[in-house]
Amino acid sequence: MTISRRRFILGTTVVGGGLLIGYASTRPSKHSIANRDAGDQPYLTTWLRISPDNTVTVIVPHSEMGQGILTSLPMMAADELDADWDKVHVEQAPATDLFANGVLVKGFVESMGVTVPSFLNGVAASGAMKIAEIMNMQITGGSSSVRFTGEQGMRVAGAAAREMLIKAAAVRLDVPESELSTSLSFVHHSTSGRSLSYGELASDAAGFEPTSAPKLKDPKDFTLMGKPIARIDIPSKVDGTARYGIDAELPGMLYAAVRTSPVFGNKLLSVNADAALQRRGVVKVIELDNAVAVVADNYWRAKQALAALNIHFEETANNKVSTQSIYAQFDEALQGELSKDVEEGDAPAALKSAQTVVEATYRVPYLAHAAMEPMNCTVHFHNGKCDVWTGTQDNLGIRGRVAKIADMNENDVTMHAFYLGGGFGRRLPTDTNTIDQATLIAKQFDVPVKTVWSREDDIQQDYYRPAVTSKFRGGFDANNQLIAWENHYIGKNEPAEAAHTPYAIPNKHIAYALSETHVPFGAWRSVAHSQHTFFLESFVDELAHRSGQNPYQFRLNMLADKPRHSAVLKAAAERAGWERNLAPGRAQGIALQESFGSIVAQVAEVSISETGQVRVHRVTCAIDCGRSINPDTVAAQAESGVIFGLTAALYGEITIDQGRVMQNNFTDYEMVTLQDSPEIDIVAVESGESLGGMGEPATPPIAAAVANAVYILTGQRVRELPLKNYRFTAVPNESAV
Amino acid sequence: MARFRVNGVEQELDIEPDMPLLWALRDELGLKGTKFGCGVAACGACTVQVNGNPVRSCVTPVSAIEGSDVTTIEGLATNVGGITAVQQAWIDHQVPQCGYCQSGMIMAVSALLETNPSPSDADIDGAITNVCRCGTYPRIRRAIKSLTATA
Numbered sequence: 001m002t003i004s005r006r007r008f009i010l011g012t013t014v015v016g017g018g019l020l021i022g023y024a025s026t027r028p029s030k031h032s033i034a035n036r037d038a039g040d041q042p043y044l045t046t047w048l049r050i051s052p053d054n055t056v057t058v059i060v061p062h063s064e065m066g067q068g069i070l071t072s073l074p075m076m077a078a079d080e081l082d083a084d085w086d087k088v089h090v091e092q093a094p095a096t097d098l099f100a101n102g103v104l105v106k107g108f109v110e111s112m113g114v115t116v117p118s119f120l121n122g123v124a125a126s127g128a129m130k131i132a133e134i135m136n137m138q139i140t141g142g143s144s145s146v147r148f149t150g151e152q153g154m155r156v157a158g159a160a161a162r163e164m165l166i167k168a169a170a171v172r173l174d175v176p177e178s179e180l181s182t183s184l185s186f187v188h189h190s191t192s193g194r195s196l197s198y199g200e201l202a203s204d205a206a207g208f209e210p211t212s213a214p215k216l217k218d219p220k221d222f223t224l225m226g227k228p229i230a231r232i233d234i235p236s237k238v239d240g241t242a243r244y245g246i247d248a249e250l251p252g253m254l255y256a257a258v259r260t261s262p263v264f265g266n267k268l269l270s271v272n273a274d275a276a277l278q279r280r281g282v283v284k285v286i287e288l289d290n291a292v293a294v295v296a297d298n299y300w301r302a303k304q305a306l307a308a309l310n311i312h313f314e315e316t317a318n319n320k321v322s323t324q325s326i327y328a329q330f331d332e333a334l335q336g337e338l339s340k341d342v343e344e345g346d347a348p349a350a351l352k353s354a355q356t357v358v359e360a361t362y363r364v365p366y367l368a369h370a371a372m373e374p375m376n377c378t379v380h381f382h383n384g385k386c387d388v389w390t391g392t393q394d395n396l397g398i399r400g401r402v403a404k405i406a407d408m409n410e411n412d413v414t415m416h417a418f419y420l421g422g423g424f425g426r427r428l429p430t431d432t433n434t435i436d437q438a439t440l441i442a443k444q445f446d447v448p449v450k451t452v453w454s455r456e457d458d459i460q461q462d463y464y465r466p467a468v469t470s471k472f473r474g475g476f477d478a479n480n481q482l483i484a485w486e487n488h489y490i491g492k493n494e495p496a497e498a499a500h501t502p503y504a505i506p507n508k509h510i511a512y513a514l515s516e517t518h519v520p521f522g523a524w525r526s527v528a529h530s531q532h533t534f535f536l537e538s539f540v541d542e543l544a545h546r547s548g549q550n551p552y553q554f555r556l557n558m559l560a561d562k563p564r565h566s567a568v569l570k571a572a573a574e575r576a577g578w579e580r581n582l583a584p585g586r587a588q589g590i591a592l593q594e595s596f597g598s599i600v601a602q603v604a605e606v607s608i609s610e611t612g613q614v615r616v617h618r619v620t621c622a623i624d625c626g627r628s629i630n631p632d633t634v635a636a637q638a639e640s641g642v643i644f645g646l647t648a649a650l651y652g653e654i655t656i657d658q659g660r661v662m663q664n665n666f667t668d669y670e671m672v673t674l675q676d677s678p679e680i681d682i683v684a685v686e687s688g689e690s691l692g693g694m695g696e697p698a699t700p701p702i703a704a705a706v707a708n709a710v711y712i713l714t715g716q717r718v719r720e721l722p723l724k725n726y727r728f729t730a731v732p733n734e735s736a737v
Numbered sequence: 738m739a740r741f742r743v744n745g746v747e748q749e750l751d752i753e754p755d756m757p758l759l760w761a762l763r764d765e766l767g768l769k770g771t772k773f774g775c776g777v778a779a780c781g782a783c784t785v786q787v788n789g790n791p792v793r794s795c796v797t798p799v800s801a802i803e804g805s806d807v808t809t810i811e812g813l814a815t816n817v818g819g820i821t822a823v824q825q826a827w828i829d830h831q832v833p834q835c836g837y838c839q840s841g842m843i844m845a846v847s848a849l850l851e852t853n854p855s856p857s858d859a860d861i862d863g864a865i866t867n868v869c870r871c872g873t874y875p876r877i878r879r880a881i882k883s884l885t886a887t888a
Contacts, residue, residue: 234836240771280753299760642872671780674861674865
């Protein structure tokens with residue numbers, strides 16, 4: 001992956017005697033000019049601020065949702081700047097156009113050769129937003145912040161500022177720049193023993209034109225990048241002071257509880273508000289297009305009053321839809337016309353000539369995100385303006401959405417950022433049903449109104465990870481070589497490569513059928529990789545066993561021209577002690593996938609309990625994300641990704657009956673907890689290649705790794721998830737390979 | 738009137754007896770460290786201590802804790818501005834990710850270690866049933882073990 005190094009400095013300026021510097025990948029015309037003179041808004045065009053007291057402030061244009069971005073991005077800027085980490089402060093960027101994520105968007109465009117970042121295709125396809133609006137987003141998603149904003153923004157800003165500080169010091173000390181060095185927020189002149197702090201030099205430095213392509217450090221010279229630096233957000237997350245959107249508290253605020261039509265798409269018919277209005281604290285009952293809201297002086301009172309209401313929603317054809325009818329619809333679609341995904345060689349002919357053909361059909365259900373912080377949004381309309389308090393994966397996108405719903409100018413809407421109590425795709429600007437409701441409810445008041453969804457609302461009104469059916473045929477020739485791969489599946493993938501395997505197979509035919517349902521869908525951690533890696537890596541495993549080959553060696557043999565993939569697969573197998581010294585009753589499964597620029601292989605060590613349930617004891621996870629910026633954060637994201645994927649594999653299932661979601665809460669939409677959380681061993685394979693993402697790539701492989709081990713233990717091939725729906729019987733099978 | 742102590746301070750609230758303690762803490766007393774996660778005692782994000790015992794405040798009506806001592810995450814450390822050994826272990830092991838569940842986790846773990854300073858893995862699994870959607874469980878276990886090792 002090559003990323004263009006074209007960048008432009010937005011501007012430098014002196015504010016309060018300090019240096020401000022910022023970069024973007026395109027020169028944003030009027031904004032940079034306007035704001036260079038806007039002394040009262042000093043950091044609008046910048047990512048770095050160096051103050052006279054020798055502190056450095058890094059402004060981060062991404063949301064912190066547990067991925068450590070408020071630490072990793074400042075590390076990248078501070079390292080190139082040679083700043084003293086103890087004197088680095090971090091601020092969340094305000095939601096203004098100047099922090100729109102041009103660098104990130106361009107990174108996607110340039111690296112993938114597409115016109116729209118792939119994780120935003122849903123937005124573009126919906127017609128709800130034009131490209132221009134997409135370019136104006138502040139998105140945190142696509143496992144992208146470090147590899148794009150960090151590599152192309154933070155590092156460059158830090159390096160440019162350092163060069164300017166050296167120039168300023170050279171003038172001040174009257175020595176050549178070549179005799180100067182930097183460390184810990186000081187410029188040193190070793191021959192004379194003189195040093196000047198960055199704070200002392202900042203004002204002078206701002207007078208120099210920054211170079212457009214400052215020299216970045218060689219990785220061997222990194223002082224912060226590659227070190228396990230403690231996350232700056234953690235102390236506030238252990239003493240209860242961290243604030244999430246749901247914690248917004250404002251004078252005179254009211255609280256709203258909402259009941260939305262349980263059948264997606266159906267409208268509200270009627271509600272008698274009397275039962276609610278008589279209750280203590282209830283202020284108003286509001287009818288929305290497809291929902292009823294009760295507004296009260298306390299959330300619990302609003303919720304109680306809502307439960308007392310008799311609400312009628314319309315019935316439509318949607319009421320007839322069930323999981324079974326959806327799967328039948330998928331099967332029918334796969335018999336119809338397909339759209340091409342990959343066509344290499346001639347798979348139909350190869351399958352005809354094949355000695356052996358293996359066929360299988362896989363499915364996975366819808367899934368909800370179930371972020372721990374229930375969906376919420378506080379909105380205050382006042383004097384023609386609007387303030388919004390909520391945690392989002394895109395403050396600018398949500399600002400635009402609120403403005404649109406409220407029919408206001410975006411510039412009259414102010415976003416107040418918070419930590420996110422989990423994102424996982426649920427808080428992207430594509431998924432705005434809570435935001436929309438909160439805006440419409442608050443519009444009827446001149447005080448702030450906090451709309452809070454219950455967990456039941458969250459589970460039943462999500463934008464779900466789509467259910468998918470995927471059919472395979474694999475063909476072997478007379479020499480037991482895999483010569484044909486055919487895969488037909490439902491839905492157009494995001495990212496587009498989700499159904500592509502890295503394996504060298506001469507003939508491939510991969511195609512999809514569209515089959516729309518009334519169930520809303522959205523990006524769910526790792527997006528289409530979450531379904532397709534289960535399918536691909538399970539079917540590859542089937543092919544290995546059916547051809548009498550070891551599933552690890554079978555994969556390795558087909559990766560001869562993929563050295564990074566081979567290295568990761570080997571690293572996982574070696575660390576896990578592949579099929580060596582396993583305790584009785586245990587087996588290992590392996591799976592591999594590349595996603596978001598990172599390659600991950602996992603080995604799961606599994607047993608079957610006396611009650612026939614799957615128990616995962618240990619997961620070895622090898623990762624090549626190029627190189628680690630913060631190795632502890634990489635490990636944490638890998639652990640997190642494994643458990644997120646494991647919850648889906650073991651328990652995750654949203655079913656539809658009579659048009660609505662049947663699950664309600666964590667009682668019937670279960671999560672992995674401590675007792676079924678495996679030991680996780682992380683192996684970092686530092687290839688030194690372009691940075692890959694880390695928020696998502698550890699999620700896709702785990703389901704297949706576990707299911708492949710289950711096959712060895714039971715002889716039963718798992719072609720549908722979740723595993724909780726099975727009662728397995730472990731069969732001693734010494735011959736399993 | 739509901740009467741109970743929160744972090745050592747007497748509280749007298751004119752609220753319904755069936756209002757769950759969670760909403761009394763969050764919306765009446767403004768103590769936002771205790772989190773709403775599920776409303777049905779299934780996730781533990783709302784865990785506080787009542788007379789030292791871990792309690793899921795989202796299903797605990799204030800009438801049930803009349804006259805009791807409630808400790809929330811804000812009052813866990815008794816030294817002003819300080820943190821407890823459990824909280825320090827959470828920092829040392831870099832446990833939290835999104836952090837939303839961690840107040841409840843820390844309250845539950847603190848109560849466990851108070852009564853059982855050296856819990857086995859089975860004890861931990863049995864007592865700490867809180868949900869963490871970010872999957873910080875391996876670090877939670879390591880953090881708990883680090884506390885029992887020095888106990």
